[in-house]
Amino acid sequence: MSRAFRLVCARRALDSHSLIYTPYRISARRLHTHTEAVPSTFRHSTDGGRRITTPSSGHVSESLAQHLNKTFPPLEFPPALAQRLxxxxxxxxSLTGHNSRFSFLGRRTLEAYMMLFLQGLPAAAEHDHSRIAARVLNTHGLGEHVAPHWRLQDVMRWVPPRAGEAGLDGRAAGLHKVAGTMVEAVVGGVLHQFGGRIAHRLFHLRVLPHLLHPGSPxxxxxxxxxxxxxxxxxxxGSKGSLVRNS
Structure with a gap:
Protein backbone atom coordinates (compact mmCIF):
# COMPACT_ATOMS: atom_id res chain seq x y z
CA MET A 1 0.00 0.00 0.00
CA SER A 2 1.51 3.34 -1.05
CA ARG A 3 2.11 6.14 1.45
CA ALA A 4 -0.10 8.48 -0.57
CA PHE A 5 -2.98 6.01 -0.36
CA ARG A 6 -2.54 5.63 3.41
CA LEU A 7 -2.63 9.41 3.86
CA VAL A 8 -5.82 9.64 1.82
CA CYS A 9 -7.37 6.95 4.05
CA ALA A 10 -6.34 8.82 7.20
CA ARG A 11 -7.79 12.08 5.91
CA ARG A 12 -11.02 10.35 4.93
CA ALA A 13 -11.18 8.91 8.43
CA LEU A 14 -11.00 12.43 9.80
CA ASP A 15 -13.71 13.64 7.46
CA SER A 16 -16.06 10.73 8.11
CA HIS A 17 -15.52 10.26 11.85
CA SER A 18 -14.64 13.82 12.91
CA LEU A 19 -11.61 12.59 14.86
CA ILE A 20 -10.26 16.09 15.45
CA TYR A 21 -12.31 18.92 14.12
CA THR A 22 -15.93 18.12 14.94
CA PRO A 23 -16.48 16.92 18.52
CA TYR A 24 -19.82 15.32 19.14
CA ARG A 25 -21.73 13.94 22.08
CA ILE A 26 -23.99 10.96 22.45
CA SER A 27 -26.38 10.78 25.34
CA ALA A 28 -25.64 8.23 28.03
CA ARG A 29 -29.29 7.23 27.75
CA ARG A 30 -28.36 5.37 24.58
CA LEU A 31 -26.12 3.07 26.62
CA HIS A 32 -27.45 0.12 28.56
CA THR A 33 -27.54 0.95 32.27
CA HIS A 34 -26.83 -1.91 34.66
CA THR A 35 -27.50 -1.20 38.32
CA GLU A 36 -26.53 -4.45 40.06
CA ALA A 37 -24.83 -3.75 43.39
CA VAL A 38 -21.11 -4.31 42.86
CA PRO A 39 -17.82 -3.04 44.21
CA SER A 40 -16.31 0.33 44.81
CA THR A 41 -13.14 -1.65 45.48
CA PHE A 42 -12.20 -4.95 43.87
CA ARG A 43 -10.68 -8.15 45.14
CA HIS A 44 -9.94 -11.49 43.50
CA SER A 45 -11.21 -14.87 44.58
CA THR A 46 -10.08 -18.24 43.34
CA ASP A 47 -12.36 -20.81 41.76
CA GLY A 48 -10.46 -23.91 40.76
CA GLY A 49 -7.33 -21.87 40.08
CA ARG A 50 -9.29 -19.21 38.21
CA ARG A 51 -8.96 -15.63 39.42
CA ILE A 52 -12.31 -13.86 39.34
CA THR A 53 -13.12 -10.23 40.00
CA THR A 54 -15.79 -10.16 42.71
CA PRO A 55 -17.92 -7.42 44.27
CA SER A 56 -17.40 -5.95 47.72
CA SER A 57 -19.72 -2.92 48.00
CA GLY A 58 -21.36 -0.05 46.16
CA HIS A 59 -22.32 0.20 42.51
CA VAL A 60 -19.75 -0.87 39.96
CA SER A 61 -20.78 1.64 37.34
CA GLU A 62 -20.39 4.57 39.73
CA SER A 63 -17.07 3.24 41.01
CA LEU A 64 -15.69 2.82 37.50
CA ALA A 65 -16.86 6.29 36.51
CA GLN A 66 -15.11 7.74 39.56
CA HIS A 67 -11.90 5.98 38.56
CA LEU A 68 -11.99 7.36 35.02
CA ASN A 69 -12.98 10.83 36.22
CA LYS A 70 -10.01 10.86 38.60
CA THR A 71 -7.65 9.56 35.93
CA PHE A 72 -8.77 11.97 33.21
CA PRO A 73 -9.88 15.22 34.87
CA PRO A 74 -11.91 17.26 34.20
CA LEU A 75 -13.81 14.74 32.06
CA GLU A 76 -16.91 13.23 33.63
CA PHE A 77 -17.81 9.79 32.31
CA PRO A 78 -21.42 8.61 32.55
CA PRO A 79 -21.48 5.54 34.82
CA ALA A 80 -23.11 3.36 32.15
CA LEU A 81 -20.36 4.26 29.67
CA ALA A 82 -17.60 3.66 32.23
CA GLN A 83 -18.95 0.19 32.98
CA ARG A 84 -19.13 -0.66 29.29
CA LEU A 85 -15.56 0.53 28.63
CA SER A 94 -20.70 -8.91 29.47
CA LEU A 95 -24.18 -10.19 28.60
CA THR A 96 -25.45 -6.72 29.49
CA GLY A 97 -22.65 -4.91 27.66
CA HIS A 98 -18.91 -5.17 27.02
CA ASN A 99 -16.18 -3.04 25.46
CA SER A 100 -15.48 -4.80 22.14
CA ARG A 101 -17.12 -2.11 20.00
CA PHE A 102 -15.35 0.70 21.83
CA SER A 103 -12.04 -1.14 21.64
CA PHE A 104 -12.40 -1.41 17.86
CA LEU A 105 -13.27 2.29 17.60
CA GLY A 106 -10.38 3.27 19.86
CA ARG A 107 -7.84 1.23 17.94
CA ARG A 108 -8.85 2.81 14.64
CA THR A 109 -8.70 6.23 16.30
CA LEU A 110 -5.18 5.62 17.61
CA GLU A 111 -4.05 4.40 14.19
CA ALA A 112 -5.46 7.49 12.46
CA TYR A 113 -3.77 9.86 14.93
CA MET A 114 -0.48 8.00 14.58
CA MET A 115 -0.57 8.26 10.79
CA LEU A 116 -1.34 11.98 11.00
CA PHE A 117 1.52 12.47 13.45
CA LEU A 118 3.98 10.65 11.19
CA GLN A 119 3.00 12.24 7.90
CA GLY A 120 4.50 15.64 8.74
CA LEU A 121 7.80 14.40 10.17
CA PRO A 122 10.90 14.57 7.93
CA ALA A 123 12.56 11.98 10.18
CA ALA A 124 9.75 9.52 9.40
CA ALA A 125 9.88 9.99 5.63
CA GLU A 126 12.15 7.00 5.07
CA HIS A 127 10.16 4.69 7.33
CA ASP A 128 7.12 2.53 6.61
CA HIS A 129 4.38 4.35 8.50
CA SER A 130 2.08 1.35 8.71
CA ARG A 131 4.85 -0.72 10.30
CA ILE A 132 5.59 2.01 12.82
CA ALA A 133 1.90 2.25 13.74
CA ALA A 134 1.66 -1.53 14.17
CA ARG A 135 4.82 -1.58 16.30
CA VAL A 136 3.86 1.35 18.53
CA LEU A 137 0.18 0.52 18.96
CA ASN A 138 0.56 -3.20 19.60
CA THR A 139 -2.27 -4.12 21.96
CA HIS A 140 0.04 -6.00 24.34
CA GLY A 141 2.32 -2.95 24.45
CA LEU A 142 -0.59 -0.68 25.30
CA GLY A 143 -1.54 -3.02 28.11
CA GLU A 144 1.98 -3.26 29.47
CA HIS A 145 3.10 0.36 29.17
CA VAL A 146 0.00 2.59 29.07
CA ALA A 147 -2.61 0.77 31.19
CA PRO A 148 -0.51 0.91 34.41
CA HIS A 149 -0.36 4.72 34.20
CA TRP A 150 -4.16 4.71 34.07
CA ARG A 151 -4.35 2.02 36.78
CA LEU A 152 -6.71 -0.01 34.63
CA GLN A 153 -5.56 -3.31 36.16
CA ASP A 154 -7.13 -2.13 39.43
CA VAL A 155 -10.61 -1.86 37.97
CA MET A 156 -10.93 -3.75 34.70
CA ARG A 157 -13.56 -6.48 34.77
CA TRP A 158 -12.42 -9.74 33.21
CA VAL A 159 -11.94 -13.43 33.92
CA PRO A 160 -8.67 -15.11 32.90
CA PRO A 161 -9.16 -18.46 31.12
CA ARG A 162 -8.37 -21.72 32.83
CA ALA A 163 -5.25 -23.46 31.58
CA GLY A 164 -6.16 -25.55 28.56
CA GLU A 165 -9.71 -24.23 28.40
CA ALA A 166 -11.20 -25.07 25.02
CA GLY A 167 -11.66 -22.22 22.57
CA LEU A 168 -9.53 -19.73 24.49
CA ASP A 169 -6.06 -18.58 23.52
CA GLY A 170 -4.12 -17.73 26.68
CA ARG A 171 -2.12 -15.04 24.90
CA ALA A 172 -5.30 -13.48 23.50
CA ALA A 173 -6.89 -13.41 26.95
CA GLY A 174 -3.80 -12.61 29.04
CA LEU A 175 -3.41 -9.65 31.38
CA HIS A 176 -1.54 -7.34 29.01
CA LYS A 177 -3.75 -8.20 26.06
CA VAL A 178 -6.93 -7.49 28.00
CA ALA A 179 -5.45 -4.33 29.56
CA GLY A 180 -4.49 -3.17 26.07
CA THR A 181 -8.06 -3.59 24.85
CA MET A 182 -9.15 -1.52 27.86
CA VAL A 183 -6.81 1.29 26.75
CA GLU A 184 -8.27 1.11 23.26
CA ALA A 185 -11.81 1.10 24.65
CA VAL A 186 -11.17 4.17 26.81
CA VAL A 187 -9.84 6.05 23.77
CA GLY A 188 -12.92 4.99 21.81
CA GLY A 189 -15.15 6.04 24.69
CA VAL A 190 -13.51 9.46 24.90
CA LEU A 191 -14.06 9.98 21.16
CA HIS A 192 -17.65 8.79 21.49
CA GLN A 193 -18.57 10.90 24.50
CA PHE A 194 -16.33 13.98 24.39
CA GLY A 195 -15.32 14.39 20.75
CA GLY A 196 -12.26 14.33 18.55
CA ARG A 197 -10.36 17.30 19.95
CA ILE A 198 -10.17 15.75 23.39
CA ALA A 199 -9.37 12.29 22.00
CA HIS A 200 -6.53 13.83 19.98
CA ARG A 201 -5.08 15.50 23.07
CA LEU A 202 -5.44 12.23 24.96
CA PHE A 203 -3.31 10.50 22.32
CA HIS A 204 -0.49 13.04 22.55
CA LEU A 205 -0.59 13.58 26.32
CA ARG A 206 -1.54 10.22 27.84
CA VAL A 207 -0.72 7.55 25.25
CA LEU A 208 2.25 8.30 23.00
CA PRO A 209 4.61 9.57 25.76
CA HIS A 210 4.37 6.16 27.45
CA LEU A 211 5.43 4.37 24.27
CA LEU A 212 8.95 5.80 24.04
CA HIS A 213 11.50 3.11 24.88
CA PRO A 214 15.00 4.32 23.98
CA GLY A 215 17.22 1.62 22.54
CA SER A 216 14.38 -0.89 22.47
CA PRO A 217 12.86 -2.67 19.44
CA GLY A 237 3.26 18.50 28.63
CA SER A 238 2.69 15.73 31.16
CA LYS A 239 0.34 17.95 33.17
CA GLY A 240 -1.47 19.32 30.15
CA SER A 241 -5.24 19.57 30.27
CA LEU A 242 -7.37 17.37 28.05
CA VAL A 243 -9.78 20.23 27.42
CA ARG A 244 -7.64 23.36 27.31
CA ASN A 245 -7.51 25.04 23.92
CA SER A 246 -4.10 24.84 22.31
Whole structure:
Protein backbone atom coordinates (compact mmCIF):
# COMPACT_ATOMS: atom_id res chain seq x y z
CA MET A 1 0.00 0.00 0.00
CA SER A 2 1.51 3.34 -1.05
CA ARG A 3 2.11 6.14 1.45
CA ALA A 4 -0.10 8.48 -0.57
CA PHE A 5 -2.98 6.01 -0.36
CA ARG A 6 -2.54 5.63 3.41
CA LEU A 7 -2.63 9.41 3.86
CA VAL A 8 -5.82 9.64 1.82
CA CYS A 9 -7.37 6.95 4.05
CA ALA A 10 -6.34 8.82 7.20
CA ARG A 11 -7.79 12.08 5.91
CA ARG A 12 -11.02 10.35 4.93
CA ALA A 13 -11.18 8.91 8.43
CA LEU A 14 -11.00 12.43 9.80
CA ASP A 15 -13.71 13.64 7.46
CA SER A 16 -16.06 10.73 8.11
CA HIS A 17 -15.52 10.26 11.85
CA SER A 18 -14.64 13.82 12.91
CA LEU A 19 -11.61 12.59 14.86
CA ILE A 20 -10.26 16.09 15.45
CA TYR A 21 -12.31 18.92 14.12
CA THR A 22 -15.93 18.12 14.94
CA PRO A 23 -16.48 16.92 18.52
CA TYR A 24 -19.82 15.32 19.14
CA ARG A 25 -21.73 13.94 22.08
CA ILE A 26 -23.99 10.96 22.45
CA SER A 27 -26.38 10.78 25.34
CA ALA A 28 -25.64 8.23 28.03
CA ARG A 29 -29.29 7.23 27.75
CA ARG A 30 -28.36 5.37 24.58
CA LEU A 31 -26.12 3.07 26.62
CA HIS A 32 -27.45 0.12 28.56
CA THR A 33 -27.54 0.95 32.27
CA HIS A 34 -26.83 -1.91 34.66
CA THR A 35 -27.50 -1.20 38.32
CA GLU A 36 -26.53 -4.45 40.06
CA ALA A 37 -24.83 -3.75 43.39
CA VAL A 38 -21.11 -4.31 42.86
CA PRO A 39 -17.82 -3.04 44.21
CA SER A 40 -16.31 0.33 44.81
CA THR A 41 -13.14 -1.65 45.48
CA PHE A 42 -12.20 -4.95 43.87
CA ARG A 43 -10.68 -8.15 45.14
CA HIS A 44 -9.94 -11.49 43.50
CA SER A 45 -11.21 -14.87 44.58
CA THR A 46 -10.08 -18.24 43.34
CA ASP A 47 -12.36 -20.81 41.76
CA GLY A 48 -10.46 -23.91 40.76
CA GLY A 49 -7.33 -21.87 40.08
CA ARG A 50 -9.29 -19.21 38.21
CA ARG A 51 -8.96 -15.63 39.42
CA ILE A 52 -12.31 -13.86 39.34
CA THR A 53 -13.12 -10.23 40.00
CA THR A 54 -15.79 -10.16 42.71
CA PRO A 55 -17.92 -7.42 44.27
CA SER A 56 -17.40 -5.95 47.72
CA SER A 57 -19.72 -2.92 48.00
CA GLY A 58 -21.36 -0.05 46.16
CA HIS A 59 -22.32 0.20 42.51
CA VAL A 60 -19.75 -0.87 39.96
CA SER A 61 -20.78 1.64 37.34
CA GLU A 62 -20.39 4.57 39.73
CA SER A 63 -17.07 3.24 41.01
CA LEU A 64 -15.69 2.82 37.50
CA ALA A 65 -16.86 6.29 36.51
CA GLN A 66 -15.11 7.74 39.56
CA HIS A 67 -11.90 5.98 38.56
CA LEU A 68 -11.99 7.36 35.02
CA ASN A 69 -12.98 10.83 36.22
CA LYS A 70 -10.01 10.86 38.60
CA THR A 71 -7.65 9.56 35.93
CA PHE A 72 -8.77 11.97 33.21
CA PRO A 73 -9.88 15.22 34.87
CA PRO A 74 -11.91 17.26 34.20
CA LEU A 75 -13.81 14.74 32.06
CA GLU A 76 -16.91 13.23 33.63
CA PHE A 77 -17.81 9.79 32.31
CA PRO A 78 -21.42 8.61 32.55
CA PRO A 79 -21.48 5.54 34.82
CA ALA A 80 -23.11 3.36 32.15
CA LEU A 81 -20.36 4.26 29.67
CA ALA A 82 -17.60 3.66 32.23
CA GLN A 83 -18.95 0.19 32.98
CA ARG A 84 -19.13 -0.66 29.29
CA LEU A 85 -15.56 0.53 28.63
CA UNK A 86 -14.04 -1.48 31.48
CA UNK A 87 -15.97 -4.74 31.06
CA UNK A 88 -14.27 -7.43 28.97
CA UNK A 89 -16.15 -10.03 26.97
CA UNK A 90 -14.95 -12.72 29.40
CA UNK A 91 -16.75 -11.17 32.39
CA UNK A 92 -20.10 -12.57 33.51
CA UNK A 93 -21.74 -9.15 33.13
CA SER A 94 -20.70 -8.91 29.47
CA LEU A 95 -24.18 -10.19 28.60
CA THR A 96 -25.45 -6.72 29.49
CA GLY A 97 -22.65 -4.91 27.66
CA HIS A 98 -18.91 -5.17 27.02
CA ASN A 99 -16.18 -3.04 25.46
CA SER A 100 -15.48 -4.80 22.14
CA ARG A 101 -17.12 -2.11 20.00
CA PHE A 102 -15.35 0.70 21.83
CA SER A 103 -12.04 -1.14 21.64
CA PHE A 104 -12.40 -1.41 17.86
CA LEU A 105 -13.27 2.29 17.60
CA GLY A 106 -10.38 3.27 19.86
CA ARG A 107 -7.84 1.23 17.94
CA ARG A 108 -8.85 2.81 14.64
CA THR A 109 -8.70 6.23 16.30
CA LEU A 110 -5.18 5.62 17.61
CA GLU A 111 -4.05 4.40 14.19
CA ALA A 112 -5.46 7.49 12.46
CA TYR A 113 -3.77 9.86 14.93
CA MET A 114 -0.48 8.00 14.58
CA MET A 115 -0.57 8.26 10.79
CA LEU A 116 -1.34 11.98 11.00
CA PHE A 117 1.52 12.47 13.45
CA LEU A 118 3.98 10.65 11.19
CA GLN A 119 3.00 12.24 7.90
CA GLY A 120 4.50 15.64 8.74
CA LEU A 121 7.80 14.40 10.17
CA PRO A 122 10.90 14.57 7.93
CA ALA A 123 12.56 11.98 10.18
CA ALA A 124 9.75 9.52 9.40
CA ALA A 125 9.88 9.99 5.63
CA GLU A 126 12.15 7.00 5.07
CA HIS A 127 10.16 4.69 7.33
CA ASP A 128 7.12 2.53 6.61
CA HIS A 129 4.38 4.35 8.50
CA SER A 130 2.08 1.35 8.71
CA ARG A 131 4.85 -0.72 10.30
CA ILE A 132 5.59 2.01 12.82
CA ALA A 133 1.90 2.25 13.74
CA ALA A 134 1.66 -1.53 14.17
CA ARG A 135 4.82 -1.58 16.30
CA VAL A 136 3.86 1.35 18.53
CA LEU A 137 0.18 0.52 18.96
CA ASN A 138 0.56 -3.20 19.60
CA THR A 139 -2.27 -4.12 21.96
CA HIS A 140 0.04 -6.00 24.34
CA GLY A 141 2.32 -2.95 24.45
CA LEU A 142 -0.59 -0.68 25.30
CA GLY A 143 -1.54 -3.02 28.11
CA GLU A 144 1.98 -3.26 29.47
CA HIS A 145 3.10 0.36 29.17
CA VAL A 146 0.00 2.59 29.07
CA ALA A 147 -2.61 0.77 31.19
CA PRO A 148 -0.51 0.91 34.41
CA HIS A 149 -0.36 4.72 34.20
CA TRP A 150 -4.16 4.71 34.07
CA ARG A 151 -4.35 2.02 36.78
CA LEU A 152 -6.71 -0.01 34.63
CA GLN A 153 -5.56 -3.31 36.16
CA ASP A 154 -7.13 -2.13 39.43
CA VAL A 155 -10.61 -1.86 37.97
CA MET A 156 -10.93 -3.75 34.70
CA ARG A 157 -13.56 -6.48 34.77
CA TRP A 158 -12.42 -9.74 33.21
CA VAL A 159 -11.94 -13.43 33.92
CA PRO A 160 -8.67 -15.11 32.90
CA PRO A 161 -9.16 -18.46 31.12
CA ARG A 162 -8.37 -21.72 32.83
CA ALA A 163 -5.25 -23.46 31.58
CA GLY A 164 -6.16 -25.55 28.56
CA GLU A 165 -9.71 -24.23 28.40
CA ALA A 166 -11.20 -25.07 25.02
CA GLY A 167 -11.66 -22.22 22.57
CA LEU A 168 -9.53 -19.73 24.49
CA ASP A 169 -6.06 -18.58 23.52
CA GLY A 170 -4.12 -17.73 26.68
CA ARG A 171 -2.12 -15.04 24.90
CA ALA A 172 -5.30 -13.48 23.50
CA ALA A 173 -6.89 -13.41 26.95
CA GLY A 174 -3.80 -12.61 29.04
CA LEU A 175 -3.41 -9.65 31.38
CA HIS A 176 -1.54 -7.34 29.01
CA LYS A 177 -3.75 -8.20 26.06
CA VAL A 178 -6.93 -7.49 28.00
CA ALA A 179 -5.45 -4.33 29.56
CA GLY A 180 -4.49 -3.17 26.07
CA THR A 181 -8.06 -3.59 24.85
CA MET A 182 -9.15 -1.52 27.86
CA VAL A 183 -6.81 1.29 26.75
CA GLU A 184 -8.27 1.11 23.26
CA ALA A 185 -11.81 1.10 24.65
CA VAL A 186 -11.17 4.17 26.81
CA VAL A 187 -9.84 6.05 23.77
CA GLY A 188 -12.92 4.99 21.81
CA GLY A 189 -15.15 6.04 24.69
CA VAL A 190 -13.51 9.46 24.90
CA LEU A 191 -14.06 9.98 21.16
CA HIS A 192 -17.65 8.79 21.49
CA GLN A 193 -18.57 10.90 24.50
CA PHE A 194 -16.33 13.98 24.39
CA GLY A 195 -15.32 14.39 20.75
CA GLY A 196 -12.26 14.33 18.55
CA ARG A 197 -10.36 17.30 19.95
CA ILE A 198 -10.17 15.75 23.39
CA ALA A 199 -9.37 12.29 22.00
CA HIS A 200 -6.53 13.83 19.98
CA ARG A 201 -5.08 15.50 23.07
CA LEU A 202 -5.44 12.23 24.96
CA PHE A 203 -3.31 10.50 22.32
CA HIS A 204 -0.49 13.04 22.55
CA LEU A 205 -0.59 13.58 26.32
CA ARG A 206 -1.54 10.22 27.84
CA VAL A 207 -0.72 7.55 25.25
CA LEU A 208 2.25 8.30 23.00
CA PRO A 209 4.61 9.57 25.76
CA HIS A 210 4.37 6.16 27.45
CA LEU A 211 5.43 4.37 24.27
CA LEU A 212 8.95 5.80 24.04
CA HIS A 213 11.50 3.11 24.88
CA PRO A 214 15.00 4.32 23.98
CA GLY A 215 17.22 1.62 22.54
CA SER A 216 14.38 -0.89 22.47
CA PRO A 217 12.86 -2.67 19.44
CA UNK A 218 9.39 -1.85 20.78
CA UNK A 219 7.59 1.47 20.85
CA UNK A 220 8.28 4.54 18.74
CA UNK A 221 11.64 4.52 16.91
CA UNK A 222 14.26 6.55 18.75
CA UNK A 223 14.67 9.02 15.90
CA UNK A 224 11.07 10.18 16.43
CA UNK A 225 11.14 10.60 20.21
CA UNK A 226 11.95 14.31 20.16
CA UNK A 227 9.01 14.95 17.83
CA UNK A 228 6.65 13.04 20.13
CA UNK A 229 7.84 15.06 23.13
CA UNK A 230 7.44 18.32 21.22
CA UNK A 231 3.88 17.36 20.33
CA UNK A 232 3.13 16.64 23.98
CA UNK A 233 4.65 19.96 25.04
CA UNK A 234 2.47 21.71 22.48
CA UNK A 235 -0.55 20.52 24.46
CA UNK A 236 0.90 21.37 27.85
CA GLY A 237 3.26 18.50 28.63
CA SER A 238 2.69 15.73 31.16
CA LYS A 239 0.34 17.95 33.17
CA GLY A 240 -1.47 19.32 30.15
CA SER A 241 -5.24 19.57 30.27
CA LEU A 242 -7.37 17.37 28.05
CA VAL A 243 -9.78 20.23 27.42
CA ARG A 244 -7.64 23.36 27.31
CA ASN A 245 -7.51 25.04 23.92
CA SER A 246 -4.10 24.84 22.31
Missing amino acids: LTHLSHRD IGLPDVLHSDALKAAEHYG
